[in-house]
Structure formats: C-alpha cells, structure tokens
Amino acid sequence: MEHSNTQSGAAKVSILMIGQQVIMDAYLCLLHLTAGILVESIFNAFATAAFFKFVVFSIFEMRYLLAIWKASSPLNSGEGWEIMRRELSVLYSRFYVILLGGILLMYELHNFLRPLLLLMYSFWVPQIMTSVIRDTRKPLHPQYILGMTVTRLAIPLYMLLLQHYLGSRCFIPRQVLTI
Template sequence: MSSIALCPNDEAAMVRFLMDDNGDCLPPMQLNATSVNTEMFFDKAFNYNLMVTFISILQVLLLIQQRKHSNTQSGAVKVSSFTIGQQAVMDAYLCLLHLTAGITVEQLYNAFSTAAFFKFVIFSFCELRFFLHIWKANRPTNYIQSVEARRELSVLYIYFCGILLGGILITYEFPKFLPVITLVVHSYWIPQSATNVFRDPRKPLQPSYIIGMSVTRLVIPLYIFGCPRNFMHIKPDRSWCIYLVGFAGLQANILLLQHYLGCRFFIFLILMQMFPIKYNYHKRLDQDINRASDRVICMTAIDFTQHPDFCMVTPCEHVFHSHCLLKWMDIKMDCPTYRRRLPPV
C-alpha cells in the first residue's frame, strides 16, 4: 500500500509505505523536494551581472582619474603599493569566480563572462600597471633596468599567484569563515593610512577615488550576504553587513581626515617621537651655502632678504625658490643640482 501527500507550497514531501514478503509494513520513507523557478533565477542572475558590469565601469573611471593624479614620480611615491596590490587580488578573485560560474551554468555564460572580462581589465590593465608604476617610482632609475630589478619583479609575480592560489584553498577548506575572510580582504585602506602616517605626504589619494572605491567594493558582498532574495540562495546576515559597512566606512573616513587635516592629525605629541622627523625645507639659511649656483630651475636671482618661506633648502644644501622647487617636486623627487633623492614635503 502506498500514499502520497503533497505540501501546499513549493516544497513537496512524498511518503511511500513499503511492504515486506510477509505483508508487514516497513517504516515509511520520506523524500523532500523543492521546486526552482528557473525563469526568476535567470532574471536575478542577469540583473546581478548588469550591476557588476556597471560598478566595474565606475571603478575603471576612478582608477584612470587616480592614475592621472599620481602620474608623476612624486605622486606615485605617495600611494601605498600594498593598497593597490590588495585591490588587484580582490578583482582577480572576482574575475575567477564569475568565469567559473559562467562555465558551470551554460545559460549564464555570456552574462558572467562579461562581468569576468571587466574584472580582468581592472586588475590586469589598471591595477597591476598602477602597482608597477608605484614600484618604479620607489626605486632609482638606474636600478629599474638592472638584473636585480627583474628578479624582484619575478618574485612579486610569484607572490601574487601564490596569494591567489592560497586564498582559493583557504576558502575551499574553511567555507564557514568566508565572512571573516571577506572582512580581512576589505582592509585594503589600512596600508595607505599607515603609509600616510610614516611618510606624511601631501594628499596622496583623491577623495573621489576613496569614496567611490569604498562604495563600489561594498556592493557585491552586501548583495550576497544582505539581499534576502539573492539568486545564490545564501541566508542573509544583516549584523555582518553592518560590521562590514562600519569597517569600510571607518577606513575611508580616516583617509579623508588625513587628506584635509594632515596625515598625522590623530597622533599625539608623545607618539610623534616614534616616527621619523619630517625634513624642514624652510630652515635657516647658513652662510656656507653656495647661493650663486642655485638657480637651475628658473635661472633668476634669489632675494635672501625676503621671508624665509620664500626659499627652500634641500638636504644637499642647495637653495631654490619655494614655488619653483614645489613644481619641480611634483614631477621628480630629485635635487635639480645634484640629482639626489629628496624627502617629501
């Protein structure tokens, strides 16, 4: 004898009673099945890919604007290579995830491959090139063409591939810690804040880049862990979403305050002794300085009777007009006379 009972919702439970050779009923066996609305699933997945494509285009525009701002050697030195490298790793992960999802679900291959392509463009053509530009700016010109520089670059690429592979293995072995791993990955502004404190540069990142990147990089994790009807059927965790937004917002606010109030605005006077002393370009001029030869920028005489801020003295004891040397340092961080490395202003 058998009987079938159907549930009123999408789920169906089938119960079948089996009989043995003696005619006795065996314990019932129950099967649960859930129906999936494929049309709604594909619509949600397509809308998700449109969202990813849109934010990817915004990120490309933000990176282009920031790259223009840091195009010179002095501008690139101000940016932390760890911040750009961590963002490149994030986009590389997203590229692999979307490409894998497109291969797994054939009907979504075109949509997911488009999102994977944009992420590939971001981390390969924008962020890795930006990372290489920062790496060159932090090293002497004659060192870049040497064999040691090529070996160092090879080691960096090996580290990059190793981090990608290690992150995939960790996520596969410990899927329960995915929210914690996501929080750690979204700490990409911390290296830039630390670089601002130690080097004390002038406005290394544009506010639009800080705000735009912080907002666009929160869209995907908030959709996955916050949307109750996401197409991946992941249970939402609103408390974790609040932690993520607060954590990312705190990092972005610190960078914005450093931009407007100074990179060391929150450091107390006692803790200031722990950091390197910033070089003072407006120190008192000594009589031993060779003042006659220090006009290689504008080729005009320097009036030493004016205010001390009118002139700037380099560590190699050369004097220049303040506005001339500042313009020079926006392009190159070398002394115009001796070509020695100059400290940040």
C-alpha cells in the same frame, strides 16, 4: 593613476592597498567565470563580467601597482636592467603565490569565510597606515577613494537588500536549488 603619475605622488600610495585590490579583482574574475561555467544559462553575463574584471586587474591595476613599486623601489635607473627585471619577477611571483595561496586558504578555512571576507574588504587599512607612517597628505584623489569604496561595497549591499526584500535565496537560480 593620473593623480599620482609622478614618482613622489606614486610613492605616497600603499603598495599593499593596491595589491589587495588587485587580488580581490582577480578573485572576482575567477568567481564570475566559475559561476558562469556552473550555470550555463547565465554564462554570457558572467563571462562578460569576468572579462571586464580581468581587464581591470590585469591592465589597469597591475600597471598602477608597477608604477607604485617603481616609485618606492630603492633601485636607481642606472643600476642595470637585469636587477630591475629580477626584482620585477619577484613582484609577479609574490602576486601569483598570494593569489593561489589565498584560494587554498579560503578552501581550507571555508568555515571562517566571513572573517576572511572582512579582511579582504579592509583594503584601506594599509593606505591609512602608510599615510600615518610617512606623514603624507593627499595620497589618493577623492574620486578614487569614493569610487573604489562604492563599487566594492555595491555587491554586498545589493545582495543584502535583495535578501531583505525578496528572500534569502532569491539570487540562486532554481536549477541549483533543486540539486
């Protein structure tokens, strides 16, 4: 956020990329909370992870999303607060419709969960396309790119390595396996 704290810096960043990351973190927050509720013995650990994901997406990423939206919005600051408020409510409405629609889509298309996850994890594609279309250089700090890539891929890699060394069901609690 500090790297693109100016209007021109924020305008280089793809709002779709940040929006996709916000949606992913919201889903992960809900997933952690649900897993903690379902398996009572691990509730504290999963509730803590859900809380941190909630803080990340609701405070930091939404603030960044708003900064990018404001930089790319065609509205001038002198056009009135009412128009800006209306546009902001449209942005929030779109966010929550996509969030709830994605949950319904994943439920209905649970047989195609792998392609949906691949689509969710292709969050860099909108930024690549935005950089090409706008012919911009250095829209994101390299630390942000590396940090987001490593942290987003850590969970799938961790799960795959665990399954490789400890077996395919190693991360499922024994109580759930006996049901």
